[in-house]
Amino acid sequence: MVGIAIIGCGGIARNRHIPALSMVPEARLAGFYNRTRARAEECASGFGGKVYESFEEVLSDPQVDAVVVCTAARSHCDYTVRALLAGKHVLCEKPMAVTAKDCEKMVEAAKKSGKKLMISHNQRRYEPHRKAKELLEKGEIGRLLTFRTFLGIKGPEYASVYGNNNAYFNKEESGRGVMSDVGSHRIDLMRWMTGAEYDRVFTYAPTLEKTKPDGSLIDVDDNSMSIVEMDNGVVGLIVNSWTSMGGEDRITRLFGTEGTITLYRQDHPVVVEYKDGTTAYYDFPENPDQSQTVLTDIDRLFVEAIEKDTEPFVTGEDGLAVIRLLDAMDESNKTGQWVKVKQ
Numbered sequence: 001m002v003g004i005a006i007i008g009c010g011g012i013a014r015n016r017h018i019p020a021l022s023m024v025p026e027a028r029l030a031g032f033y034n035r036t037r038a039r040a041e042e043c044a045s046g047f048g049g050k051v052y053e054s055f056e057e058v059l060s061d062p063q064v065d066a067v068v069v070c071t072a073a074r075s076h077c078d079y080t081v082r083a084l085l086a087g088k089h090v091l092c093e094k095p096m097a098v099t100a101k102d103c104e105k106m107v108e109a110a111k112k113s114g115k116k117l118m119i120s121h122n123q124r125r126y127e128p129h130r131k132a133k134e135l136l137e138k139g140e141i142g143r144l145l146t147f148r149t150f151l152g153i154k155g156p157e158y159a160s161v162y163g164n165n166n167a168y169f170n171k172e173e174s175g176r177g178v179m180s181d182v183g184s185h186r187i188d189l190m191r192w193m194t195g196a197e198y199d200r201v202f203t204y205a206p207t208l209e210k211t212k213p214d215g216s217l218i219d220v221d222d223n224s225m226s227i228v229e230m231d232n233g234v235v236g237l238i239v240n241s242w243t244s245m246g247g248e249d250r251i252t253r254l255f256g257t258e259g260t261i262t263l264y265r266q267d268h269p270v271v272v273e274y275k276d277g278t279t280a281y282y283d284f285p286e287n288p289d290q291s292q293t294v295l296t297d298i299d300r301l302f303v304e305a306i307e308k309d310t311e312p313f314v315t316g317e318d319g320l321a322v323i324r325l326l327d328a329m330d331e332s333n334k335t336g337q338w339v340k341v342k343q
Contacts, residue, residue, distance in 0.1 A: 001028050002089075002303050005052065005064045007079055008071035009034040009043045011159045012093055016122070017068050018047055020299040027303045030064045033057075055079065059086040066116075066306060068299070069093060072173040073180065077102035080117065084109040089116040091302040095184040096319030098175030100327050100342065103320040110316050118302045118312035119319035121188040125296035127284040128269040132254065132261050133193045140272060141256030144194060147236040149186045149252040152244030155210060155222070156181065164211060169218040177220030179205050179333075180326055183240040186252075187322045188314070190238065193254075196230035197321065198341045203227075203329040209243050226329055 004021060006013050009032050021027045031050035032040040040051045052058045058067065059082065066089035069079045077097045080090045084106070096119050097103045110117035123129060136144060160166035167173040168181055191198065205221035212218055222242040229235055241249065254261040259274040270282035301313040325341055332339040 002026055002306050003028050003030040003063045003065045004303075005030050005049075005058045005061070005067045006032045006043065007034075007055065007058065007067050007069045007083075009039040010070060010161070013068070013070040014043065015159075016295060017070060017091075017120075017299055018043060020295050020297070021068070021303075022047055023295075024300045024303050026307055027299070030061065031058070055082070059083060059088065064088060066090065066302070068120075068302075072167040072170075073098050073175050074173045077106055080106045081109040084113040084115050084117060087113065087115065089118075089302075089306050091118045091120055091299065092319070093120050094188070094319070094322070095175075095180045095326065096316070096323055098180075098323075100320060100323045103316070103323045107316040107320060116302070116305050116312050117316040118298075118305065119188075119314045119316065119322075120298050121185065121192075121314045121318065121322075122296040122298045123185045123189050124192050124314065125298060127286075128263045128282075129189060129193065129252075131270050131282055131284075132252070132263055135261055135270075135272065136193065136254065136256075137195075140259070141254065141261055141274075142258030144234050144254060144256050146234065146255045147190060147194070147253065148239075149190055149236065150239045150249055151182050151186050152239075152241030152249035153182060154245055155242040157210075163213075165213050169210060169212060169220065171219045174220060176326065176330065177205070177207070177210075177218065177224075178222050178240050178242045179203070179224035179226075179329055182242070183224055183226075183238060183329075184322050184326065186238050186240065187325050188318065189252075190228075190236060191321060192318075194230060194232070194234055196232040196234055197343070198325045198328075199229045199231045200338050200340045201226050201228045201325060201328050201332055202338045203332040205329070205333040221333070224329070224333075226332075228325070 033052040034040040156168040157164040203226040205224040210222040252263040272280040328339040
């Protein structure tokens with residue numbers, strides 16, 4: 001049995017990790033820590049476990065084997081490094097951190113401590129994405145040439161109890177805007193799906209509509225458009241938005257020499273259109289609307305890696321690769337130039 005403490009009791013913890021962990025027989029929710037104690041108390045009353053007064057109390061508790069870090073991105077490095085060096089395994093929410101330098105500190109702490117570090121890139125576990133990876137690996141559409149992937153939401157203020165005063169709009173806490181919050185999902189997904197590394201990027205990331213409580217525009221991006229080149233020659237377009245107010249905005253299309261794969265088309269979750277004019281359709285037992293919160297087995301896989309002493313499904317190095325591209329995207333947006341991704 002793995003005792004787990006939740007660090008940060010906001011929407012991500014409440015809607016994803018806590019209910020997911022409550023369904024893992026090998027996991028026990030030891031307790032909750034949040035800077036605002038009342039929110040930790042709400043979680044404890046609903047799911048059991050204790051309320052911690054401080055992060056130090058979490059780290060000193062022998063009943064805690066692991067922590068799930070669900071705080072603002074700027075704090076991920078500090079909480080993760082301290083937990084690892086205190087002998088706790090860590091599942092860290094995406095994005096892994098704000099800079100590649102912070103990610104490197106996290107990876108080094110995991111190596112030094114010998115504890116598991118896993119990053120919660122849960123979209124790898126969506127059935128359509130897993131099917132697409134399988135089809136690509138089989139060569140179903142020949143050699144992959146290009147891809148276009150879109151992911152947009154109405155904005156974090158619609159899910160946050162703090163409205164438009166949420167941490168995502170605060171650069172001091174989030175580091176970046178939608179390119180990091182939403183974009184990190186697709187950056188990791190396309191790297192995993194294609195099996196290739198990012199080589200260079202050209203990004204435009206404006207702030208078009210989101211405002212602070214005083215009515216002024218937020219100081220992070222609310223839309224992001226990036227052209228990427230992979231190290232295997234594949235060229236892709238990654239588009240993310242916090243201003244997608246309705247409709248389907250999570251479609252991915254993969255174009256190969258022998259056909260095209262479309263994910264999350266309105267009629268079927270996976271459609272393969274072949275060069276000869278034929279079409280194949282793939283459906284799954286559950287294909288919820290994009291507005292629904294989807295629980296994946298990321299938390300179960302984290303617990304499994306601890307219990308079986310195996311490599312995490314999404315490693316710290318995987319998370320670092322995402323942030324390296326985000327660093328390059330940030331630089332490209334500022335300079336208006338193509339930027340090489342540091343390896």
